[in-house]
Amino acid sequence: MERKKQKNLDRKSYIKLPPIESGEANISNVRTILDIDPDFYSLVEGRPIKSNKSLRKYKENIRNIGLKRALYGFLMDEILCKDREIEIERRRYEEASKQFVECQYSFDKFLAYDNNKTIAIMKKSDNLSKELANKIEENKKAKYELATLKAKLQYIDETLQILVSFQSFLYNGAPVLWRENEILNKPIKYSGIFTMDANIIGKIDVDFVKKQLGTLPRPILYFETPDQLVIAFNKLEKQNLNYLLATEELNIEKQKFQKSIHEIKATIYWNEEKETEIKELFYKILEEKFRYLVSSETSLQIFNYVEFAFEQIIAPNETNLSPLEMTLCLEKEYDNLMLDLSVYNLEDVKSIEKEIYMKGISDLKEARKANKLLKDVDKLNRRLKSAYTPSKRIVFQ
Incomplete structure (x- = not known):
């Protein structure tokens, strides 16, 4: 199995070389596999023999070669661009x-033309x-001269x-x-012959000074x-x-007078x-004593009794007599009556006095009855008025 695999690898890794044409020029231009990868391949009797049998290593070498060539091409492009820019x-x-x-020539010409001017x-x-x-x-x-003059x-x-x-002082x-004799030569107020301004070099008005x-x-x-002047001052000093x-x-007199004033003030x-x-x-006595004697209820009742008795016995009080005067008049009248009564029999006087008292009591009873009747009449009058007055209620039809 290993031999078969090795044979297959040898077949796959075999690269057919291009034919070599005759001629020296063609021989020099022929590119063999050694030119592609001289470290990986070698020629032995016209056959390519791999010194390294690893296909993976071969692929890595091929990829590295491609990368190097791409980098070489990129660098060559950069070099060409730089050369072009350098040329520009x-x-x-x-x-x-x-x-x-040209500008230097023109400037030299202008400088030579305008130098004299x-x-x-x-x-x-x-x-x-x-x-x-x-x-200046x-x-x-x-x-400086004007400032000195000023x-x-x-x-x-x-x-x-x-x-x-x-002069004014003297x-x-x-x-x-x-x-008074020399009033025409009285000194006047002097305001100065000129005014000093901040501008010391200003013009001086000669006419104004004159x-x-x-x-x-x-x-x-x-x-x-x-x-x-010394004699006058000595006299003034003595004076x-x-x-x-x-x-x-x-x-001293003023102090005495002020002292007497203080005593008088004290x-x-x-x-x-x-x-x-x-x-x-x-005011306390007036509030406590005289007020009671003059304006209390008892004093007013006494005044009314005295005035009533005076008007009933003597005459109406048209002259506005005081209570004391009316009392004195009543006292005199009483004395006169007592003198007149002393002539009559005492028993007759007592009987007459008793009749008078009885008559007074009967008159008092009749007065009370009359007062009661008057009150009843007033009540009846009010009832009649209330009966005849129209009603204030609202009547709805």
Whole structure:
């Protein structure tokens, strides 16, 4: 069996070689199996003999050969592409070199043409820059001189302001009579001969300065020497001392007066407290005593009884007499009646008094009956009114 398998493998692995034609050129172009795989095959007496009998190894070798050749072809394609790109880049480089040479030639030509003109412009620019530097130096000097002049003018202005303030002080220190006579030479408010702006190089208004100086009045002073001013101040000092002494005396009198005022205020406060206490006590008495005597139920009943008795016995109270006056009148009338009754017999008086009491009792009973009848009449009247009044119910037809 193994021999049969080996024979079959030998048959399958056998590759028929192409015929060899005559001629040297054809012999050199003939490709044998050794050219395909010289390591795997060898020629022995014109027959291909496999040195390795493994078909699997043979297939792997064939596949590797195919892969290597494919890789070789891919690399060759890449090499050809790179060669083509190198050729294109070389052509572009040659064209760019030609253009660069042309541009360089044109620039050299332009530079040669414009060189003289550029040199003339640069010389002119240098001259202008020198002139500008000279003008700047002159301007700086002029600004410095103007700033110095303004500083001096400001110093003069401040000095003049100080002198005007001194003049005003001396004018106010002069006597009143002299100031009234010299009212035309009264010093005015000085606002300065010019205003100092932030721009120190600004223009100075000469006309305005002259106008401000022209408005200043003629300096007339009461004090001619400094000694006069010292004497005036000494007098003022003495006068001030006298005023201080007088002020101290006035302060002492003022303190005494204030002390008396405080005492009077304390007395007034004490009297006010006493007044409040007395008021509270008075209102308390008025609330507790007088109110009961004047507006209590008993006092009102007594007043009604007195007034009724006065009107029944003496006369109607048309003059609005007080209860005391009516009581005094009743007392006098009672005394008169008692004097009149003293003439009559005592038993007759008692019998008459008894009859009067009985009559009063009967009158009281009749009054009660009349009151009861009046109430019954009122009830009957109300019932009649309720009977004759129409009903307030809604009648549905």
